[in-house]
Amino acid sequence: MSNATRAIKEWARTAKDEFNQLDGVQGDGDLGVTVELMAEALDKAAEQTTDLKTWLMVGGALVRRQAPSTMGVLLSFALNAAGRFLPEGAESSAETWGVIQQQMIEEIKKRGGAELGDRTVLDAFIPASAAYRQHILAGDSLPLALEKATLAAREGAESTKSILPKTGRSRWVGDRVIGEVDGGAWLCYKVYQTLSHFFTSP
Amino acid sequence: MSNATRAIKEWARTAKDEFNQLDGVQGDGDLGVTVELMAEALDKAAEQTTDLKTWLMVGGALVRRQAPSTMGVLLSFALNAAGRFLPEGAESSAETWGVIQQQMIEEIKKRGGAELGDRTVLDAFIPASAAYRQHILAGDSLPLALEKATLAAREGAESTKSILPKTGRSRWVGDRVIGEVDGGAWLCYKVYQTLSHFFTSP
Amino acid sequence: MNEAGVCMKKILNDAHQFVDESLDGILLAHSDVLHRVEGDPRAIVRQDAPVQGKVAIATGGGYGHLPTFLGYVGQGLVDGACVGNVFSSPSADAMLAVTRAIDGGSGVLYLYGNYFGDSMNFDLAAEMAADEGIQVETVRVADDVASASLAERQKRRGVAGIFYGYKIAGACADTGASLAEVKETTELALNNVRTMGMGFSPCTIPASGKPTFDIAEDEIEIGIGIHGEPGIARQKTGTAKELVAQLLTPLVEELELSAEDEVSVLVNGMGSTPLEELYIAYREVHQWLFDKKIHVDRPFVGAYATSLEMAGFSLSIFKLNDSFKKYLHAPARTPFVKL
Amino acid sequence: MNEAGVCMKKILNDAHQFVDESLDGILLAHSDVLHRVEGDPRAIVRQDAPVQGKVAIATGGGYGHLPTFLGYVGQGLVDGACVGNVFSSPSADAMLAVTRAIDGGSGVLYLYGNYFGDSMNFDLAAEMAADEGIQVETVRVADDVASASLAERQKRRGVAGIFYGYKIAGACADTGASLAEVKETTELALNNVRTMGMGFSPCTIPASGKPTFDIAEDEIEIGIGIHGEPGIARQKTGTAKELVAQLLTPLVEELELSAEDEVSVLVNGMGSTPLEELYIAYREVHQWLFDKKIHVDRPFVGAYATSLEMAGFSLSIFKLNDSFKKYLHAPARTPFVKL
Numbered sequence A, B: 001m002s003n004a005t006r007a008i009k010e011w012a013r014t015a016k017d018e019f020n021q022l023d024g025v026q027g028d029g030d031l032g033v034t035v036e037l038m039a040e041a042l043d044k045a046a047e048q049t050t051d052l053k054t055w056l057m058v059g060g061a062l063v064r065r066q067a068p069s070t071m072g073v074l075l076s077f078a079l080n081a082a083g084r085f086l087p088e089g090a091e092s093s094a095e096t097w098g099v100i101q102q103q104m105i106e107e108i109k110k111r112g113g114a115e116l117g118d119r120t121v122l123d124a125f126i127p128a129s130a131a132y133r134q135h136i137l138a139g140d141s142l143p144l145a146l147e148k149a150t151l152a153a154r155e156g157a158e159s160t161k162s163i164l165p166k167t168g169r170s171r172w173v174g175d176r177v178i179g180e181v182d183g184g185a186w187l188c189y190k191v192y193q194t195l196s197h198f199f200t201s202p
Numbered sequence C, D: 001m002n003e004a005g006v007c008m009k010k011i012l013n014d015a016h017q018f019v020d021e022s023l024d025g026i027l028l029a030h031s032d033v034l035h036r037v038e039g040d041p042r043a044i045v046r047q048d049a050p051v052q053g054k055v056a057i058a059t060g061g062g063y064g065h066l067p068t069f070l071g072y073v074g075q076g077l078v079d080g081a082c083v084g085n086v087f088s089s090p091s092a093d094a095m096l097a098v099t100r101a102i103d104g105g106s107g108v109l110y111l112y113g114n115y116f117g118d119s120m121n122f123d124l125a126a127e128m129a130a131d132e133g134i135q136v137e138t139v140r141v142a143d144d145v146a147s148a149s150l151a152e153r154q155k156r157r158g159v160a161g162i163f164y165g166y167k168i169a170g171a172c173a174d175t176g177a178s179l180a181e182v183k184e185t186t187e188l189a190l191n192n193v194r195t196m197g198m199g200f201s202p203c204t205i206p207a208s209g210k211p212t213f214d215i216a217e218d219e220i221e222i223g224i225g226i227h228g229e230p231g232i233a234r235q236k237t238g239t240a241k242e243l244v245a246q247l248l249t250p251l252v253e254e255l256e257l258s259a260e261d262e263v264s265v266l267v268n269g270m271g272s273t274p275l276e277e278l279y280i281a282y283r284e285v286h287q288w289l290f291d292k293k294i295h296v297d298r299p300f301v302g303a304y305a306t307s308l309e310m311a312g313f314s315l316s317i318f319k320l321n322d323s324f325k326k327y328l329h330a331p332a333r334t335p336f337v338k339l
């Protein structure tokens, strides 16, 4: 797991400016910083444990402490909810990761009150998670499922270009954001993409 | 007289930026504002009186009140000194103006403690006044004397380009000013030039 | 510019240490009044906390708004503040640490600006505090009229009007009022506070190294938030009189001010707008209200809620009654704010 | 940009009314403390002037440095200030008006920054005051080590260290000391004050509409004056630690500080440098002095002498003894400065 988190951490460093800029269109321009801090926290958690459930709990707490912005707290809640859901000693598997994604989405909806189409991270996460599960259920390989999830995430993220924000800071911006993707949604796509590359050619 | 002061006032408006910039090289960049305020004060004095002595006294006081920066106070002292020197009812004449210039220079030296070669207004004023007197004494016309004084002022102002400042704010700047004329000296040249144009083609 | 951001022309050693080194400086300079909670460098409380028997006020938010939030910790205002990264919410853990350190047995009021991230974290902290038997109530400041319609007032952002929230809550708590009373009084006061601001130029978050937004040489952003979030319009700049009228009109309308009403006014600079200019704005505010026979009881002009070196200003109006006035006039003193 | 300068993104109606409208705002906001001398809108004194039997302190200088100069008018600091145009000396007439209004029979101390224009005007005002039988003494603040060598100390500029001059003179005058004593004490104190500053970016004088100087994206000006006058060097910017060491070294050397000495420190922001950064500077100052066993009695961090929206900061060190400490700790309160 720590190899995957390290890959994400390395990617996050290079992507900081892009996300600050995306967030600046509708928010306060700090999403890149948050992304970097979240990736560091998750990698730190992976160094502390190899147990999946523990990693989700520790990672959630570290993200909450080190990157407590909207995206960070939602991710923290989501990781902890998934961690609580998993049975003790649960093994990492393609199926388990499908469950984790589902739990995370439910928790983000619950805590943030947003739905599909509200111009948030969910607009990429929901279709990506659905595509992933569908391909795993169909017996496809993890790399293939991740590739398809990445495609779905990208499509979902792109779709936010034409959505008016209903929640979060972007609520205030009105139609000035039209034409730009939502930063959180784009982040979701990029994380799937990074993982997809990692599992295709680790 | 008020026609001449109006000409200077009009010129001063157009020259503000140039003098702010010159002053900015070695000082605080406000000389253009001072020039404008001084010119307005002198014009206001000319509207109040046609008597030369009174104009020098009133003009000095107005400059002191409205433009009390270094250049302004020195001019104010200088005008008042010249006014005090003139006898009651003194008529404006080429000779009288020669005396006024001399008195002004003496007062600026006395109050400011600077001499020729200290990179101040005096580096233009002293040679210009000398040239003016010389030509008036030689029986030349006022326009010709002013033309020669203008040439001398310009040469004197240009000479400040290679002088290190010894007084005023510019003292602190060291050799960074080398290559730029002193703002006060350039102002002196420009006033002679404006008057010269005015008396050539009023 | 290098990674550490040294070439940003900021006083800075390392962009990632910006908040912690700045806090170090504050704690070193003001150790007579301020105190770090053991084990959490982002949780800062007054030296004499907990004040036994007094309702404690906790606040917090992202860094970069000094004197908001931390600068209001002291006598007559708030008891503790937790500090996030620049423009980012503090963690619920820091909030809990502050809560524990300031509770003097009478409960804690959470008083902070209405932002999603902060709300989620403060709510989580309140849950954790409740588990430990500490009574917590919450008041979210939502004074920025530009950020949502009146119908959706609870969705508005909290901006400079939080100053009045602190002042009233702090003075009310000092009278020995109960947690419920402090909460109610603060809410009542904030119902009478409205703010709107405009931004002239952006600021640069040290860790990002880029301006928070782009804006043309002659344009300003109306209704900007204190993180540089976009407002409701961009336009060419105008005279002081025009700008003040533009900000003031919606505030006065919503508060339904009329002749003989009494208000306090806060002319808040966002960071780099000089005091000299803020007083030109105050002159316009005063004249505008004077013409409508609205009386200014106590004006505040200066930097009360900033956005690093952003240029711009906001106007807040607080419609007064006698009880608010009493609290407003009570003394208050912190290292940053002395009333 | 139009003639009135409206497009400068300043809060401004008319660049030529900048000073007077800003003063209007100050007088409207603080009429409980400040008062305009009848007939001279640029002469401002404390409401209760003249204070009978107390030596009065007069100051003044160009506008654009708030809280310097006008902002120190109040209790425990200065009695009156005259105000020039932006960065230009006030007129001798305004100085005389202030002098008349504040003299309580015990004489007036002129306390101002050492600039040629101001000196000429204050000297002229002193002559006129003497003609009217008012006793006047003068102390010129010349604390900026970057502006002349130690051998020519009397030629140095006055910058942020004037704050200590006001504090000592004001507290000393409040004890009922004579004019000669107030002058001597203030001079003694200022002999122990040194300042040096650096500028990151220029400001724009409203009436000129242009930045006061040009500077590269990654360059700073060392030894800059409070009007943006050039200093002693331009260089690439450095870390906070490096910048602080660069400013502090000459101050500590000239004051011959050694272990167990006690000092007060002023970290002064020049206008748009955020408080957050000033405290990073203070952290470095504190550590630097701590390593040399030099004790900081009372630090001041904030905007004490500004240059409109110029970015940058200065450090002042005041080497203390017990009598200076007593004066430094005395209370003082103006609308702008509360100690």
Ligand SMILES: Nc1ncnc2c1ncn2[C@@H]1O[C@H](COP(=O)(O)OP(=O)(O)O)[C@@H](O)[C@H]1O
Pocket (backbone or CB within 6 Å): A023, A027, A028, A029, A030, A031, A034, A069, A070, A071, A072, A074, A108, A112, A113, A114, A119, A120, A121, A122, A167, A168, A169, A182, A183, A184, A185, C087, C088, C089, C116, C117
């Ligand atoms: N209620 C919400 N539910 C889910 N995601 C949200 C919500 N609000 C905002 N977001 C996501 O968070 C992103 C911004 O994250 P971040 O920069 O951390 O927020 P902030 O700086 O406002 O705290 C948005 O692009 C959006 O995708």
Ligand SMILES: Nc1ncnc2c1ncn2[C@@H]1O[C@H](COP(=O)(O)OP(=O)(O)O)[C@@H](O)[C@H]1O
Pocket (backbone or CB within 6 Å): B023, B027, B028, B029, B030, B031, B034, B069, B070, B071, B072, B074, B108, B112, B113, B114, B119, B120, B121, B122, B167, B168, B169, B182, B183, B184, B185, D087, D088, D089, D116, D117
């Ligand atoms: N001691 C002096 N004697 C004569 N002229 C002086 C002296 N000091 C300065 N000046 C002139 O004044 C000019 C600057 O004027 P001004 O901008 O009004 O000064 P400041 O802004 O420093 O008060 C200089 O360019 C120089 O010519």
Ligand SMILES: [Mg+2]
Pocket (backbone or CB within 6 Å): A023, A027, A028, A029, A030, A031, A069
């Ligand atoms: Mg954000």
Ligand SMILES: [Mg+2]
Pocket (backbone or CB within 6 Å): B023, B027, B028, B029, B030, B031, B069
């Ligand atoms: Mg000048």
Ligand SMILES: [Mg+2]
Pocket (backbone or CB within 6 Å): A028, A030, A069, A070, C087, C088, C089
């Ligand atoms: Mg944020």
Ligand SMILES: [Mg+2]
Pocket (backbone or CB within 6 Å): B028, B030, B069, B070, D087, D088, D089, D117
């Ligand atoms: Mg000047």
